[in-house]
Amino acid sequence: MTVTLTRVDGSRERLSDEVLGEFDAALRGSLVPGGPAGEPEPRQEWNAMYGDRAALTARCTGTADVVEAVRFARSQGLLVGVRGGGHSVAGLSSIPDGLLIDLSAMRGVLVDPERRLARVQGGAVLGDVDRETQAFGLATPLGRVSETGVAGLTLGGGYGHLNTKYGLSCDNLVEAQVVCADGSVRTASETDDPDLFWAIRGGGGNFGVVTSFTFRxxxxxxxxxxxxxxxxxxxxxxxxxxxxxxxxxxxDEVTTLIVTMTFPAAPGMPEVIHDRPVAIVAAVHCGPDPDEGMRVLQPLRELGTPLFDLSQPMPYAAVQTSFDPFFPRGGLRAYWKSQYLDELTDDAIDALVGRALDRPAPLTLVNTFHLGGAVNAVDPEATAFAERTSPFMVSFDTMWTDPAQDEAAIAWGRSAWEEMTKYGNGRVFLNFTGRQDEPLQAGTDTAYGRNLRRLGRIKAALDPDNFFQLNNNIVPTPG
Structure with a gap:
């Protein structure tokens, strides 16, 4: 299976059957070439704009396979990408011309209910974790769509329904196993390799492949x-x-947001909201008494006259899948941009209203998130994730289905974001970032602030050649 791949320096390298055979033999998983004759992808890329198969995929079954893949790519000078959940908005888990290190088979979750810890493999998605932890009445802050990858979410921060009470996903990380650019395996925690541990809590995939996470x-x-x-x-x-x-x-038990969209004609939902533009006011109260939680949430049900009200005591696992129908894997083309706000002024709300009423496609979302609580309680320099002061974040989740609409939809997303800069503080959330025609390091200076200098030094120590560069890239900066 002779394959030609892109090298880190941009040149092309044709790998012989002998070289590929040795690599394949070193893996417990499988080595799969790209092209129409290849096997179906075990986990489709979420953003349909990045559906092309990798030229070569190492389907890893464990840490040892990841080590072999990293060492092989280094020996051949190959450009690599890493796929955990495959849910990257910017397509950072897709690499058509290089070697893809695919962790999608590595989705085990082991819960220690006595110590209140969960060890999660790097290919797991949110639903995998919630299923296992909820068996014990436990949870860790994760996202709002069950198909989102745990790895990308956590490495980029991690917003979800429990943030105000329990912080970000990265705030609840207590240990991680990381395969670094030299093929070494490191354990990162507050006491072991603390610089690496600091960096992966918000620094993205710049520092290695995380093969397991341990969460509080x-x-x-x-x-x-x-x-x-x-x-x-x-x-x-x-x-x-x-x-x-x-x-x-x-x-703090309440985490809340507003989503604006055109609600689809979903089976089982009342006709009054079929194909109707709506504003969804959503919130979770994570306290021990659901009935008390409903009492606290009642004002959100009385902000106007609802078209329909889904509010009720609900299994947390069901809440975690409630937004899934709006984010089908491989079914939407997407370009997102975000903006933090120090204050949600009336003028900012008016601007959001104007954009929400003029969206380019029904499933394009204009969202407002309330932060605060445990998110803001962390010092901005305690983890790589530096945004710890803003009480609100706005995101424009531009999503559509027709490729012919790409240019117009992306232009709308950019224009909406530019307009919001009048009201925002200039900082962005990197996991909600589009990539079209933008450098991979775009936004890292505003996202990381003063932490960028330390991140650059850690990158230089662990990955001086920028081997891991398909990410919101941090340039190695020694000294």
Missing amino acids: LHPVGPVVGFAGALYPLEDLGAIERGWREYATGAP
Whole structure:
């Protein structure tokens, strides 16, 4: 199976059957060439704009396979990518011309309920973790779509339904096993390799392939208070003003957001919201008493006259899948951009309303997230994830299906983001970042702030040749 791949220096390298055969023999997993004759992908790329198969894929079964893949790529000078959950908005888990290190078979989760810890392999998705931890009435802060990869989410920070009470995903990481650019395997924690541990909590995939994460768990569920009120989109201005007042005074047990979209004609949902532009006010109360949680969430159900109200005590595992239908794997083309706000002013709300009423496609979302609580309680320099002060974040999740609409949809996303810079503080969330026509290091200076210098030094120590460069790239900067 002779294969031609791209090298780190941009040249092309034709690998012989003998070389590939030796690599294949060293793996417990399988080595799969790209092209139409290759095997189906075990995990499809989420963003349909990045559906091309890798020229060569190492389907790893464990840390030893990852070590072999890294060492092989280094020996051949190959450009590499890493796929965990394959849910990167910017397509950072797709590499058509290089070697893809695929962790999708590595999705085991082991829960220690006594110590309240969960060890999670690097290819796991959120649903894998929630299923195992909820068996013990425990959870760790993860995202809001069950098909999201744990690795990319955590390495980039990790927002979800438990943030205000328990912090980001990366704040709940207590240990990680990392295969570094030289093929060495390191254990990173507060006491072992603390610089690496600091860097991977927000620094993305710059420092190695994380083959396992150990998370701190918290008592959550199995039933939580859930608010899900769907209001007419034309009422968004008043709804968001009322939501702002509620969110800023809510207890830390409440994590809340507003999503605007055109609700699809989903089976089992009332016709009044079929293909209707709506503003969804969603929130989770993660306290021990769901009925008390519903009482605390009640004002979110009274911000106007809802078209439909899904609010109820709900299994936490069900909450974690409730947004899944809006984010089908491989079904949407996507370009996202985000902006943090020091204050959600009336003018900012008016701008959001204008954009929400003029979206380029039904499943394009204009979202407002409330942060605060445990997220803001962490010192900005305690982890690589530096944004610890903003109470709000806005994201424009431009999503569409027709490739002919690519240019117009991306232009809309950029324009909406540019308009929001009038009200934002200039900082961005890198996991909500599009890649088209933008360098991979775009936004790293504003996202990392003062932490970028330390990240550059750690990158230089662990990966001086920038072997891991298909990411929100941090340039190695010695000294």
